[in-house]
Amino acid sequence: MSYAVLAASLRSALQRQDTDAIRHLVAEMQLADLAEFIQHEQEDTTISLLDYLPMEQRASAFGYLEEETQSALAAEMKDATLAELMHFMDADERADLFKLLDEPRQQGLLRRLAHAEREDIRKLASYEEGTAGALMTSEYVAVPAEADVATALDKVRRTGPNAETIYQIYCVDDEGRLLGTLSLREMILANPKDTLTSLMTEELVVAKVDTPQEEVAKLISRYDLMALPVTNGGERLVGIVTYDDAMDVAEEEATEDMHKGVSVGKLEGSLRTASLFDLYRKRIVWLVLLVFANIFSGAGIAYFEETIEAYIALVFFLPLLVDSGGNAGSQAATLMVRGMATGDVRTRDWAKLLGREIFVAIGLGLTMALAVSVVGVFRAGTEIAMVVAMSMVLIVIMGSLIGMLLPFLLQRLRFDPATASAPLVTSIADGVGVLIYFAIATAVLGLPT
Structure with missing residues (x-):
């Protein structure tokens, strides 16, 4: 069924308080469509609808919500529930949500998260807004450049489930410096005994952590990239920016330019929620x-x-x-x-x-x-x-x-x-x-x- 039909059915089920129908419709809707629907609902309704989803899907749907809605919902959640939700969120979305919270709430949540998640949040949240560092995710697949294809594929299988994307594999040295890249397709079709150094591409398109986000979006568009690697000052790979995040940036920049085009200052948040x-x-x-x-x-x-x-x-x-x-x-x-x-x-x-x-x-x-x-x-x-x-x-x-x-x-x-x-x-x-x-x-x- 189309989104319009599902949304109308879900709204009707909510009015009837038919929990079985609500559960069925929530499960049938795409997560992005569900987020669009609950964006216009009251906070208590939004939370109750999210509760019908398993925590992993709930975290994905949460990532589609606007910042104002995320902040309002987070304020209504207990620390334990919010910490569990953040555990299942993508690294970049988790860091963005963390930055929306006040400092006492941040400290309370950090104590409930695993050490690796705490360090990852601190790192991603430290970068200046509007830069590649603030936009990137730390969930990517990196393999030693000197490894053979069989070894590299084994590592992809082990680390891939937690990665934002596995279609592009990044080859690094012992200190994490980016040396080259190759696609998963190239690895699968290659001889298992071939080394990655003989297959990888060394002509890289790379952004620095302080590269403006609009420049990142332009690079991804210009070179038709699935993801853009991000390095620090020492050429060490620290994250990637995926094409979907670049699309969000392009939309944000286009909206800002349109507002300026009619002499309107930049709105913080959406037009619907602006005071x-x-x-x-x-x-x-x-x-x-x-x-x-x-x-x-x-x-x-x-x-x-x-x-x-x-x-x-x-x-x-x-x-x-x-x-x-x-x-x-x-x-x-x-x-x-x-x-x-x-x-x-x-x-x-x-x-x-x-x-x-x-x-x-x-x-x-x-x-x-x-x-x-x-x-x-x-x-x-x-x-x-x-x-x-x-x-x-x-x-x-x-x-x-x-x-x-x-x-x-x-x-x-x-x-x-x-x-x-x-x-x-x-x-x-x-x-x-x-x-x-x-x-x-x-x-x-x-x-x-």
């Missing part, structure tokens, strides 16, 4: 700043007040023109920001892209000028139509260049290019568009005596 004050606080700063930015547009209008009084028909075309410049700028900025985010565009490319953008903007401006000039002739006559057409060309060109160059400027100043958001580009383009429009109108039409 009213947090939503207000994340939006108000940029909106107030943009209000003052738009004052320049008003100042431009005030400066050309006499021209406007003499040719009141010009006001009809003002929103059309400035919006066209802002729209063209927003398009250009979005293309540049996305290109930078994916690595398709680099800072050194600005001159080449500037030349191309000029020609594209000219084409756009001329096409839009042709369309609006027809309206201008019927609405206000030939002279006004000429002013509007000339203004349209220059405003679209300037808007496009502002939108294209602003991300490069922000990157050069070490700001996030995503800050070159649509509202920011539009506000700047609006002010420039007002000045261009009325300057051309004053120069072409003049003022009546």
